[in-house]
Amino acid sequence: MKQHRHFEEELEKLKQCLVAMAGLAEAQVARAVESLMERDVAKAEAVIEGDSEIDELEMSVDNQAVQLLALQQPMARDLRFITMAMKIGNDLERVGDHAVNIAQNVSYIVEAPPLPQLPELEEMAGLATDMLNDALDAFVRADSGLAREIGRRDDRVDELHENVFRILLTHMMEDPRKIGAGIDTILISRNLERIADLATNVAEDVVFMVEGQNIKHHGYKEAP
Amino acid sequence: MKQHRHFEEELEKLKQCLVAMAGLAEAQVARAVESLMERDVAKAEAVIEGDSEIDELEMSVDNQAVQLLALQQPMARDLRFITMAMKIGNDLERVGDHAVNIAQNVSYIVEAPPLPQLPELEEMAGLATDMLNDALDAFVRADSGLAREIGRRDDRVDELHENVFRILLTHMMEDPRKIGAGIDTILISRNLERIADLATNVAEDVVFMVEGQNIKHHGYKEAP
Numbered sequence: 001m002k003q004h005r006h007f008e009e010e011l012e013k014l015k016q017c018l019v020a021m022a023g024l025a026e027a028q029v030a031r032a033v034e035s036l037m038e039r040d041v042a043k044a045e046a047v048i049e050g051d052s053e054i055d056e057l058e059m060s061v062d063n064q065a066v067q068l069l070a071l072q073q074p075m076a077r078d079l080r081f082i083t084m085a086m087k088i089g090n091d092l093e094r095v096g097d098h099a100v101n102i103a104q105n106v107s108y109i110v111e112a113p114p115l116p117q118l119p120e121l122e123e124m125a126g127l128a129t130d131m132l133n134d135a136l137d138a139f140v141r142a143d144s145g146l147a148r149e150i151g152r153r154d155d156r157v158d159e160l161h162e163n164v165f166r167i168l169l170t171h172m173m174e175d176p177r178k179i180g181a182g183i184d185t186i187l188i189s190r191n192l193e194r195i196a197d198l199a200t201n202v203a204e205d206v207v208f209m210v211e212g213q214n215i216k217h218h219g220y221k222e223a224p
Numbered sequence: 225m226k227q228h229r230h231f232e233e234e235l236e237k238l239k240q241c242l243v244a245m246a247g248l249a250e251a252q253v254a255r256a257v258e259s260l261m262e263r264d265v266a267k268a269e270a271v272i273e274g275d276s277e278i279d280e281l282e283m284s285v286d287n288q289a290v291q292l293l294a295l296q297q298p299m300a301r302d303l304r305f306i307t308m309a310m311k312i313g314n315d316l317e318r319v320g321d322h323a324v325n326i327a328q329n330v331s332y333i334v335e336a337p338p339l340p341q342l343p344e345l346e347e348m349a350g351l352a353t354d355m356l357n358d359a360l361d362a363f364v365r366a367d368s369g370l371a372r373e374i375g376r377r378d379d380r381v382d383e384l385h386e387n388v389f390r391i392l393l394t395h396m397m398e399d400p401r402k403i404g405a406g407i408d409t410i411l412i413s414r415n416l417e418r419i420a421d422l423a424t425n426v427a428e429d430v431v432f433m434v435e436g437q438n439i440k441h442h443g444y445k446e447a448p
Contacts, residue, residue: 062432066307073297083290083310090311169407173400180393183407187414208286 022136028099033125047103054096061089105184112181124192131199144210150203157196245281246360252323257349271327278320285313336405348416355423368434374427381420
């Protein structure tokens with residue numbers, strides 16, 4: 001009985017570790033896009049420095065998960081929870097890397113003459129971080145209904161990315177001095193698109209965890 | 225005794241599944257870059273269609289791994305092997321996605337007037353697929369020495385990516401009609417860079433599997 005309670009506590013600890021990781025990753029993405037909008041290099045540098053904290057949390061997730069698997073030999077649902085926690089940790093670490101990539105691009109962009117403001121990028125960042133937040137919420141509450149809904153929002157992010165691409169292409173064609181900053185901004189948009197993909201990935205892992213059913217690569221339309 | 229042999233056979237099957245997945249992912253990357261060099265849209269489309277096979281292998285890896293963990297309750301090294309197999313499967317699936325992204329960009333590029341040939345991209349593809357191949361070799365042979373060596377080659381890929389970026393920027397500045405295809409080619413280069421990153425990731429997972437030591441985010445210089 002005592003061992004069982006200990007196991008539940010350890011699972012809860014692992015869960016909280018992932019929630020903290022997701023919160024940090026979301027904050028990093030938001031801060032990176034802020035640094036772009038405000039042309040604030042110091043803020044961009046803070047994002048780059050902040051990445052090591054996410055990296056450490058990923059290692060902690062991996063170690064906790066392997067410990068739990070080794071010592072507790074969990075079955076069925078707990079087993080899927082622990083293995084998915086490792087996959088989710090992997091994805092959140094990559095979200096952090098994308099935030100760093102955005103921040104790195106910002107430091108190039110501020111040296112060039114300003115491009116038009118692109119509210120699309122803020123919308124993309126908002127959507128992507130909301131998707132991540134909901135994916136972790138679905139994970140914590142083991143809510144596969146919420147998880148299934150997340151992937152559908154990915155289309156809007158893709159659409160915004162297309163728009164950003166077209167707008168910037170026009171500006172670069174008109175004024176070749178804008179090419180450098182234009183490309184960096186397209187790369188930022190691409191990073192935001194990838195973050196939304198990773199949130200979708202996490203959501204798919206949650207469905208697998210809850211239902212034991214792998215919906216990856218089959219789209220959402222087949223889901224009940 | 226019989227159960228033990230069965231377990232070994234299942235582990236071997238999981239290993240072979242990952243090796244097959246890596247072989248496919250490497251072939252997809254090579255074919256995608258070939259389609260660019262040869263401006264061959266049919267070949268690019270074959271890459272896009274070929275992705276579902278990798279996706280299916282990933283699901284198979286996940287299912288085999290969870291089955292093994294549930295039924296066999298493996299300890300220590302086998303446990304790390306199985307959990308790492310899932311992470312490696314995740315990374316290989318992303319390599320396949322990058323090959324698809326490259327192929328998608330090729331279909332835009334062939335519609336535009338040709339850019340200069342960039343042998344750098346072939347070199348990047350060669351390096352990235354070699355890194356992947358060696359990472360899987362290190363995994364199969366549980367050779368952490370080989371695994372540690374792989375990440376060092378990532379610097380050359382990054383350097384080539386920088387070169388490609390600079391070369392294309394010059395061309396786009398000189399002739400704005402080349403901007404569209406130039407950006408698509410930069411995105412291809414970025415995809416190749418990411419594939420090398422994923423190979424490095426797999427190699428780091430192999431070190432963790434063999435040595436039980438997490439070298440991620442600490443660089444390779446500290447390694448013995």
